[in-house]
Amino acid sequence: MTKDIKAQPAPEHLVSKFKLQTSKEVDFFLPINKGNAKVGHAKELNTETPKLFQPLEIIPGFTLSNRIGVSPMCTYSSPSTGSEIGNPTKFHQTHYGSFALRGSGLIIVESSAVAPNGRLSPEDAGIWNDEQAKAWKSIVQFAHSQGVKIGIQLGHGGRKASGIPPADHLQFGIDSSLGGWSDVKGAVVAPSALPFNPDPEVNLQGYVTPTALTTDQVKETVELFGAAAKRAYEIAGFDFVEIHGAHGYLINEFLSASSNKRTDQYGGSFENRIRFLLEIVDAVKSETHPTFLRISADELTPSDPDAWTIEDSVKLAHVLVQHGGVHVIDVSSGANNPHAERRPSHQGFQVPYAKALKAAVGDKIQIAAVGGFVDGEFANKVVENGEADIVLVGKSLLKNPGLPWVWADQLGVKINVGRPFEWPYYHPAWKF
Template identity: 60%
Template sequence: MTFETPEHLIRRFKVLDAPEVDFFLPKNKNGPLGKSTLEQDNDEIKAKLPKLFTPLKIHKNLEINNRIGVSPMCTYSADNKGSKKGEATKFHEIHYGGFSSRGPGLIIVEAASVVPNGRTSPEDLGIWNDDQALLLKPIVDFAHSQGVKIGIQIAHAGRKSSGVAIPEHLQKGISSALEGWSDKKGPDGVFAPSPVAYDENNSYVEPQEIPTSEIKDYVKAFGDAAKRAYDISGFDFVEIHGAHGYLISTFLSSTSNKRSDEYGGSFENRIRFLLEIIDEVKSENHPTFVRLSADELAPNDPESWKIEDSIKLSDHLVNHGVEVLDLSSGGINSKAERRKTNQGFQTQYAKAIKDHVGDKLLIATVGKILEAKFANDVLENDDADIILAGKPFLKNPGLVSSWADELGVRIQLARQYEWPFHPPPWNLD
């Protein structure tokens, strides 16, 4: 007697291979991860869903399955030797793969420098050459195999470059003896809009001022990095890092920008560098994100960048076609106030800008958002459109599932993980 599996069971149980990756990976047959299992096309059912678990259309080519994203967080694990400087390793594939397999709406990969001497530390990622971009492709491919959208933050650390990796618990510039470049002068050294050091304790070197004639080279470097991110790595979007005292941030702030040319002085001049980068990076086929320190948290410095400046800038971002403004705070210098750590301490900035721009610009907020109800309330109140989380994802890569449970929503899980939580029926007829 021979045993033959009925045709309808063959169709039901045949394991399909995910086409996005070059190894065997079972395809998630029930759709992208992190999406509510309720019928999304039914408006009545969709209206009952917590907003946190509703899809969001960011761009004509990009829709995310829920409103939860992984915030960019440096891991200081890139290769730092020879021709491989700035290259991603297997660690990055494992690290981001762990997030992808749990179904966030989007992931923003940590800051990747657009030039070698723009890294925060020698162990930062780079995307100034094609080899680096190619090594990021497996991260993107795996995310796509799970139905997750993924972008990368492109950056230049400016006067905060060539620092020791933060896990060493020191904020300090380092020399070539430790693979840094703080001791170098000329084109391979540390650059900023003005020769104003990050702090007054000689922890960071006084940067060289970028000549006006070379600013377009920096703008082009951002554009080239974005092109690699799209054409080689396959990312869905890029985020321009304009926060935390990095290069763009120091152009924006009068605290660090003492220039007298067309890139310094007036508000319009100080935002020029960022707007030129946006225009260079902007792609018809991909959305553009910008991360900004909404307020530099330096109330005793009348020249510091404040929330009122960010509100004013938001109109320019709309006019230059930015889709998402990702709001953080602080980082301009060592005298800035320590950040307050109550839950959602930065949502006040998101609300202020969202109230101003309305639907013309999507707003992402981040900063100690720990509970699903709190996150959902921020969205339901129209204070923001996207919730980003950093440390909560490091502590709990299954944060999306935890928040879904908290709000009573069932979401699509990876088939490798779903069956213990939702066992199939024993009757297979």
């Protein structure tokens, strides 16, 4: 005869040990990670821990769990009209949440416009109003529930605004019949009235000739970046902002003598051409949050004597060290000249640019490398060799959001991941 077994109250020490606690960062039930462990942090740190999985302090009070970050990648998935124009949606929550659970040390969300006419396409995300900032908040909170640092890239498309998303057609400007604004007088702006691509055979109708910003409009645009950063911090709760100064967009257009033919204080000399950027740095800087800056280190157009080069970027890096306000330089290249040399696509193809800037700034500014990372050992060598401090990954993370976890296994490191995912891999009962 089977003896009845009656439930007994669990001992208090077991209740405190096993009762699931929910995260206070989100408004739904989400078990907190054991010991409030930060996702991406190595479970054991010692002198043998590969540098890729060692924490990195950017500023006091701001430390990354590891050196792997999600590179900002536009998804072109925000509403283009109505009261929710430019808002992130549930898609964005799912998209960025997948990275927050699986080992990335930081997340940089996609380029978000500081003004409606600064969107690259009608479907771009934005942060030019408070409602958009509020919509980002739940995404930020989820990342924080996993102990992951998350920031937003602030952008303005300049002469490359009002385009069709690259998923449909790369580098094709659109008018109001397709939701764009290229036919609205003065809506597409740039340092100078020079179109991105005047060759219709290369680019169909290409982009329209932009309207050159007046000096007062330049200053107003600086203020737009500052206001966007304030929303990012005070409403959305982001940990940092990244200034998008690359890929042929507005700031990049000011930097390059190829696209900047101004004769006022924002054009001509190197010092004048970088003025717009430096004023934006001052407008967005915070005492408690670091500022990231993405640049195109080289325009890849050696045939153009006015093109921005790696030598210009090194010179800019020295200026930024003296000027202050930038804590991480995110180093990419190209996209300001439609006739630029085609970039290679092998792993680490842009690391030499990061290496050059790292040699210039030393430890005074952290350097992030981008460009086709697929292998953990290769990525670790980049940081071990001092070529960069951070590795930012894009397409490979789209294919596998758990890539940092894969790299950790490859390098023999156990890292924290989201509690719902961790136990099948690390619980003793499942070791087979």
